[in-house]
Amino acid sequence: MAEIDFLSPIHKSTKRDYLARVNDQEFPKPKAAELAKKWDFDYWDGDRRICYGGYRYMPGRWEPVARGLVEHYGLKAGDKILDIGCGKGFQLVELTRVVDGLDIHGIDISPYAIANSHEDVRDRLSVGNANSLPWPDNYFDFVYSITTLHNLHNYDLDLALREMERVGKGSKYLCVESYRNETEKANLLYWQVTCEAFCTPEEWLWWFKTTGYTGDYSFIYFE
Numbered sequence: 001m002a003e004i005d006f007l008s009p010i011h012k013s014t015k016r017d018y019l020a021r022v023n024d025q026e027f028p029k030p031k032a033a034e035l036a037k038k039w040d041f042d043y044w045d046g047d048r049r050i051c052y053g054g055y056r057y058m059p060g061r062w063e064p065v066a067r068g069l070v071e072h073y074g075l076k077a078g079d080k081i082l083d084i085g086c087g088k089g090f091q092l093v094e095l096t097r098v099v100d101g102l103d104i105h106g107i108d109i110s111p112y113a114i115a116n117s118h119e120d121v122r123d124r125l126s127v128g129n130a131n132s133l134p135w136p137d138n139y140f141d142f143v144y145s146i147t148t149l150h151n152l153h154n155y156d157l158d159l160a161l162r163e164m165e166r167v168g169k170g171s172k173y174l175c176v177e178s179y180r181n182e183t184e185k186a187n188l189l190y191w192q193v194t195c196e197a198f199c200t201p202e203e204w205l206w207w208f209k210t211t212g213y214t215g216d217y218s219f220i221y222f223e
Contacts, residue, residue, distance in 0.1 A: 001208070005218045006068045007146065007175050010061070016222070018190040024049050029193075036193035039110035043194075044088070051193055057090050057118055066094035069144065073171045077101025079141040084130050084164060085148025087113045089121040096121070105140075107133065131159035138169035147220065150176040150197045157197050161211035172215025178204060179221060187222035 022029045027049040035042040036051045044055045069075065075095070079102055083092050086106025096102055106125040108114055114125050128134060130149065149160055164172060177192065178201050179185040188198065199207065201219055208217065 001214055002216050003218055004072065004173070004216045006065050006072075006173075007218060007220055009064065011220045016187075016191055018187050018222070021049070022190040029190075033193045040112045043110070044113060044116070055088060057088070057093065060094075062091050062094040063098065065146075066091065066098045069142075069173065070095065070098050073142055073173075075099055075102065075142055078103060079170075080139060081105065082107070082133075082135070082140045082143045082167065084133070084143065084145035084160070085109075085151075086125055087117075089117040089125050091146065092121045092124070093118045105135075129156075131156045131163060133163045133167050135167045137166055140168050141170040143168035143170075143172045143215070145174040147175055147177065149174060150178075150199070151194045153196045157207065158211055161207060161213045164215070165211070165213050168215070172213070173217065174213075174215060175218045175220060176204060177222075178219035184221050184223060191222055 027047060032050045035046070043051045045052070047053060075081065077100060081095065081102050081104045083106040086092060086108045087110070089106050092104045092106050096104060104121060104124050106121065107128040107130070108125065109127070109129055111127050114122070114127050117125050130145070130152065143164055145164060149157060152160055164174070177188060177195055178199055179188050180201065185198070188195065204217070204219065
């Protein structure tokens with residue numbers, strides 16, 4: 001288990017107006033969160049003040065993350081890969097373009113995301129919950145989850161971490177939101193619309209130990 005940062009360059013490339021997000025007149029935070037937590041059109045492709053404001057595939061945007069994962073974990077043709085919280089499958093697309101022949105799978109809670117996923121990987125994606133993965137023990141060579149598990153309530157987070165550990169026989173990696181001080185905590189509260197697990201890095205490490213998660217991890221902060 002190690003802390004390995006694959007995401008910060010992409011996360012930090014977005015400029016955020018935290019006060020505007022929480023004080024918007026048309027989509028005040030409670031309304032934005034209520035819409036976002038339906039995991040439907042508004043979350044992915046609705047108004048930017050709710051969430052993504054149009055989550056479209058941009059060739060190469062996720063390629064550095066894909067290449068980092070491939071090189072660090074030695075992924076190769078034939079390896080079974082699972083993306084938990086795959087959304088529209090864009091990260092899986094980039095992985096297949098870095099390494100041809102990967103046996104990819106993705107799962108997401110959002111029927112809308114799967115229905116509107118990238119056509120190159122759509123037949124490899126399914127609707128489901130991270131707390132109950134439909135695969136046998138030790139099935140995957142590499143399992144990862146990027147900015148997903150912090151959206152779970154504690155009772156589901158506990159199960160999801162155990163499931164992630166259960167289905168992976170090889171390496172694992174997850175990235176979740178966190179905070180190190182009161183400024184980052186406030187910014188996270190202002191910006192997020194779906195987060196349920198508000199944990200410091202120390203609390204996340206407690207979760208990993210409690211659930212038996214042995215994979216690598218990283219945190220993103222709202223500085």
